[in-house]
Amino acid sequence: MKRSACLIFNPVAGNSDPDQDLARIQELLEPFIDLDIRLTTPEVDADDIAREAVARGVEAIIASGGDGTLSAVAGAIVGTNIPLGIISRGTANAFANALDLPNTIEAACATILGGLTRVVDAGICNGEMPMVLLAGVGFEAETVELADREMKNRWGMLAYILSGIKQLNNLERFEAEIETDDKIISLTAVAVTVANAAPPTSILAQGPAGIIFDDGLLDVTLVAPENKAGAIAASYHLLQTALSGNPTDRDDIGYLRAKKVTISADPPQKVVVDGEIIGMTPVSIECVPGGLTIFVPRVEEEPVVEKLTGLADIEITLKPVT
Numbered sequence: 001m002k003r004s005a006c007l008i009f010n011p012v013a014g015n016s017d018p019d020q021d022l023a024r025i026q027e028l029l030e031p032f033i034d035l036d037i038r039l040t041t042p043e044v045d046a047d048d049i050a051r052e053a054v055a056r057g058v059e060a061i062i063a064s065g066g067d068g069t070l071s072a073v074a075g076a077i078v079g080t081n082i083p084l085g086i087i088s089r090g091t092a093n094a095f096a097n098a099l100d101l102p103n104t105i106e107a108a109c110a111t112i113l114g115g116l117t118r119v120v121d122a123g124i125c126n127g128e129m130p131m132v133l134l135a136g137v138g139f140e141a142e143t144v145e146l147a148d149r150e151m152k153n154r155w156g157m158l159a160y161i162l163s164g165i166k167q168l169n170n171l172e173r174f175e176a177e178i179e180t181d182d183k184i185i186s187l188t189a190v191a192v193t194v195a196n197a198a199p200p201t202s203i204l205a206q207g208p209a210g211i212i213f214d215d216g217l218l219d220v221t222l223v224a225p226e227n228k229a230g231a232i233a234a235s236y237h238l239l240q241t242a243l244s245g246n247p248t249d250r251d252d253i254g255y256l257r258a259k260k261v262t263i264s265a266d267p268p269q270k271v272v273v274d275g276e277i278i279g280m281t282p283v284s285i286e287c288v289p290g291g292l293t294i295f296v297p298r299v300e301e302e303p304v305v306e307k308l309t310g311l312a313d314i315e316i317t318l319k320p321v322t
């Protein structure tokens with residue numbers, strides 16, 4: 001029997017032609033999946049459509065849009081066991097990058113058609129708001145707020161970097177208190193980030209490097225430089241941490257893992273969750289182990305790590321298979 005899925009499609013996400021994108025998705029998926037296509041509008045958000053699809057008991061949900069759309073759909077289906085397909089068409093594609101998912105339409109559709117699923121963690125903020133990627137307090141929230149729609153349209157991914165650089169001039173330190181299951185930590189910080197999953201570009205989350213999104217724990221990074229020069233050095237170091245996969249060893253950056261984290265700040269700081277400002281501190285975030293089921297690509301076969309051709313006088317004798 002043909003599979004079926006509700007496709008939630010944001011027609012204004014990213015910079016590509018939405019009609020072409022939708023036609024391509026239909027061309028790739030519809031031979032194999034009956035698609036119930038729902039477009040988001042300024043009035044009807046992706047999470048409303050997703051909740052309605054869950055209530056109808058759909059077999060699978062496919063979300064296509066920028067990080068806002070993907071997070072909204074994922075958040076609405078946390079805990080439902082309905083498999084989620086992701087087709088990224090946004091500016092940063094943090095969602096796909098954080099969860100090791102492809103970010104072209106073709107590869108994303110192939111992943112959905114492959115049918116392989118993986119259970120990953122989610123998070124819940126203040127007991128009610130779902131979180132899939134990360135919550136940022138302080139610097140990250142201010143940076144996200146600066147990178148508005150116009151800037152993203154104009155500069156794409158660079159918008160976040162430019163607003164980060166701009167924000168360095170208004171660097172504000174605050175007294176942070178971080179409470180976990182077994183500790184209360186007080187320090188003067190510029191950013192506290194709580195990640196369930198994070199792409200390498202979310203540098204303020206990279207204290208531990210390699211963030212694990214199915215271990216039942218949240219990864220907390222504390223960034224506490226004393227001044228702007230320290231903040232620049234710490235940011236650069238975190239970028240290297242992300243790229244190398246080695247945890248930080250700087251004195252002004254700390255990290256820990258916890259199931260639940262509560263952050264207070266003096267003065268109170270803005271809080272951003274999955275790219276949206278949700279309010280001010282205090283904020284509480286708890287891990288929801290195994291909260292999401294997503295379609296994932298098949299693990300690539302190991303690349304060939306042998307090259308023996310072309311060597312002068314080489315002789316190779318194959319041994320019998322034992």
Ligand SMILES: Nc1ncnc2c1ncn2[C@@H]1O[C@H](COP(=O)(O)OP(=O)(O)OP(=O)(O)O)[C@@H](O)[C@H]1O
Pocket residue numbers: 010011012013014015040041042045065066067068069070089090091092093152275
């Ligand atoms: N038909 C529509 N017309 C106008 N706005 C819409 C429509 N559908 C959704 N939206 C708005 O789009 C926003 C979500 O956009 P989304 O994050 O998916 O894309 P993006 O902003 O291009 O991506 P990114 O965050 O990666 O830059 C929400 O604010 C939502 O209200």
